[in-house]
Amino acid sequence: xxxxxxxxxxxxxxxxxxxxxxxxxxxxxxxxxxxxxxxxxxxxxxxxxxxxxxxxxxxxxxxxxxxxxxxxxxxxxxxxxxxxxxxxxxxxxxxxxxxxxxxxxxxxxxxxxxxxxxxxxxxxxxxxxxxxxxxxxxxxxxxxxxxxxxxxxxxxxxxxxxxxxxxxxxxxxxxxxxxxxxxxxxxxxxxxxxxxxxxxxxxxxxxxxxxxxxxxxxxxxxxxxxxxxxxxxxxxxxxxxxxxxxxxxxxxxxxxxxxxxxxxxxxxxxxxxxxxxxxxxxxxxxxxxxxxxxxxxxxxxxxxxxxxxxxxxxxxxxxxxxxxxxxxxxxxxxxxxxxxxxxxxxxxxxxxxxxxxxxxxxxxxxxxxxxxxxxxxxxxxxxxxxxxxxxxxxxxxxxxxxxxxxxxxxxxxxxxxxxxxxxxxxxxxxxxxxxxxxxxxxxxxxxxxxxxxxxxxxxxxxxxxxxxxxxxxxxxxxxxxxxxxxxxxxxxxxxxxxxxxxxxxxxxxxxxxxxxxxxxxxxxxxxxxxxxxxxxxxxxxxxxxxxxxxxxxxxxxxxxxxxxxxxxxxxxxxxxxxxxxxxxxxxx
Ligand code: PEP
Ligand code: MG
Numbered sequence: 406x407x408x409x410x411x412x413x414x415x416x417x418x419x420x421x422x423x424x425x426x427x428x429x430x431x432x433x434x435x436x437x438x439x440x441x442x443x444x445x446x447x448x449x450x451x452x453x454x455x456x457x458x459x460x461x462x463x464x465x466x467x468x469x470x471x472x473x474x475x476x477x478x479x480x481x482x483x484x485x486x487x488x489x490x491x492x493x494x495x496x497x498x499x500x501x502x503x504x505x506x507x508x509x510x511x512x513x514x515x516x517x518x519x520x521x522x523x524x525x526x527x528x529x530x531x532x533x534x535x536x537x538x539x540x541x542x543x544x545x546x547x548x549x550x551x552x553x554x555x556x557x558x559x560x561x562x563x564x565x566x567x568x569x570x571x572x573x574x575x576x577x578x579x580x581x582x583x584x585x586x587x588x589x590x591x592x593x594x595x596x597x598x599x600x601x602x603x604x605x606x607x608x609x610x611x612x613x614x615x616x617x618x619x620x621x622x623x624x625x626x627x628x629x630x631x632x633x634x635x636x637x638x639x640x641x642x643x644x645x646x647x648x649x650x651x652x653x654x655x656x657x658x659x660x661x662x663x664x665x666x667x668x669x670x671x672x673x674x675x676x677x678x679x680x681x682x683x684x685x686x687x688x689x690x691x692x693x694x695x696x697x698x699x700x701x702x703x704x705x706x707x708x709x710x711x712x713x714x715x716x717x718x719x720x721x722x723x724x725x726x727x728x729x730x731x732x733x734x735x736x737x738x739x740x741x742x743x744x745x746x747x748x749x750x751x752x753x754x755x756x757x758x759x760x761x762x763x764x765x766x767x768x769x770x771x772x773x774x775x776x777x778x779x780x781x782x783x784x785x786x787x788x789x790x791x792x793x794x795x796x797x798x799x800x801x802x803x804x805x806x807x808x809x810x811x812x813x814x815x816x817x818x819x820x821x822x823x824x825x826x827x828x829x830x831x832x833x834x835x836x837x838x839x840x841x842x843x844x845x846x847x848x849x850x851x852x853x854x855x856x857x858x859x860x861x862x863x864x865x866x867x868x869x870x871x872x873x874x875x876x877x878x879x880x881x882x883x884x885x886x887x888x889x890x891x892x893x894x895x896x897x898x899x900x901x902x903x904x905x906x907x908x909x910x911x912x913x914x915x916x917x918x919x920x921x922x923x924x925x926x927x928x929x930x931x932x933x934x935x936x937x938x939x940x941x942x943x944x945x946x947x948x949x950x951x952x953x954x955x956x957x958x959x960x961x962x963x964x965x966x967x968x969x970x971x972x973x974x975x976x977x978x979x980x981x982x983x984x985x986x987x988x989x990x991x992x993x
Contacts, residue, residue, distance in 0.1 A: 707946040713919050923944075
């Protein structure tokens with residue numbers, strides 16, 4: 406990552422990770438979590454009433470701000486509005502006479518301390534109490550209580566909290582870090598682009614940005630230094646470059662690059678109705694990954710054959726309570742109906758601390774902790790609600806159920822038993838469900854699962870290879886840590902061998918196998934994946950056109966020959982070279 410000063414201008418060029426393609430030219434908007442300032446002092450007895458009044462004034466003010474946000478949230482796309490609504494209502498309740506507010510007032514009186522420190526102490530006590538119980542739901546409440554506490558302290562300090570309200574027109578959001586839940590609130594029509602200091606290419610924030618089609622660069626060191634928040638900013642999501650205060654020449658160059666980019670996107674969109682067929686006649690299934698209801702339109706217009714991965718985490722984001730079976734059913738059925746007979750692969754909750762802060766167990770290492778299928782099986786009521794909702798949604802069109810982070814066939818057997826039991830119960834109650842029961846598949850994303858893929862294939866109806874986590878766990882590299890992003894490489898021979906191994910196991914067992922990690926959307930790697938035996942690729946809708954274009958230009962037999970050669974290599978540099986050579990020969 407480098408910074409350079411252009412002559413005669415304040416232009417700052419910063420390089421980071423090319424997280425979501427496209428070019429944004431916008432106005433800087435700083436989005437910071439910001440450090441809370443918490444002064445601590447004692448209050449003389451004679452001034453306690455005054456301090457109590459200062460606190461209740463702050464609580465009323467924080468409630469008013471939340472109320473305002475609630476009104477603004479109503480203008481968001483419907484699903485986001487609903488999610489934000491739940492969350493903000495819960496905050497409002499906490500600010501109006503909850504245990505938190507009563508506890509703070511009691512503390513000011515009994516401990517004779519200022520309101521800010523009383524808030525901090527009260528929050529620590531409540532959160533500690535919640536943490537003592539090993540329960541994901543309560544852990545989520547703890548995060549909310551901290552959030553409400555921060556709002557109270559900001560109101561007491563008279564500092565404001567700005568999420569994405571009051572964005573300048575054409576905002577280029579610059580942040581130290583953005584959670585996937587925050588990213589889900591970005592509105593593609595209001596936000597030109599996004600750049601952050603933290604985050605990796607395969608982080609869920611990056612995935613969310615790609616699915617929203619917002620040009621983004623993550624992992625930009627020193628991004629916020631000296632940024633006031635009104636500068637012109639260029640975000641080149643294809644190159645991974647952010648330019649702050651561009652010179653007139655740079656601006657002109659980027660305006661024409663942007664026009665060219667838009668033109669090429671239009672050309673790719675023209676492929677939407679054409680089949681994804683290789684020069685030698687092999688048809689490939691191209692499906693879309695979905696993370697938000699608002700993306701359905703782009704899935705359909707990009708010509709996807711269906712949804713290969715519906716990440717159901719959106720149902721659990723930005724809220725304080727878990728969604729029940731009915732609510733999940735309504736949301737899933739909406740997808741299924743919208744896809745009009747195209748298959749929808751619904752993945753059960755893949756909660757991990759990275760995606761849903763608070764809903765995960767607070768383990769030492771969340772990536773290796775109680776997450777995904779493990780979390781769902783530990784809380785059978787959570788899994789049952791998901792499965793019942795999926796089965797009911799399956800009455801409206803074809804679905805498949807996909808289990809994340811599967812480690813052994815016991816987990817699949819347990820879920821299948823549960824699914825059969827739930828199906829019987831729903832049928833007894835004459836509730837319409839998928840008939841026959843939907844295929845039950847597993848994500849291959851743990852190296853141990855890939856190595857024992859034969860055993861898993863015997864119990865599963867299909868495989869979906871999650872190369873994002875498979876790469877992370879195989880190479881021991883955190884996919885969302887920018888400090889090791891340069892080492893994250895799905896072209897490591899170990900990763901490729903695991904993909905090959907699991908693909909072959911699926912083909913031997915005659916079950917469908919797809920790749921749905923970010924590799925699937927990289928047109929540069931399409932030949933390699935086809936050569937490894939993959940015939941089904943699921944990706945962010947934005948990549949469907951370029952992957953289809955590549956498929957239509959290549960011959961499968963040439964891809965297979967080149968892949969054999971690639972699989973003989975022992976280092977990623979030669980693998981990369983062979984891939985680039987293959988693509989150069991295709992000439993797309
Ligand atoms: C993966 O790990 O490759 C995958 C598709 O799942 P997610 O990115 O949601 O972890
Ligand atoms: Mg994964």
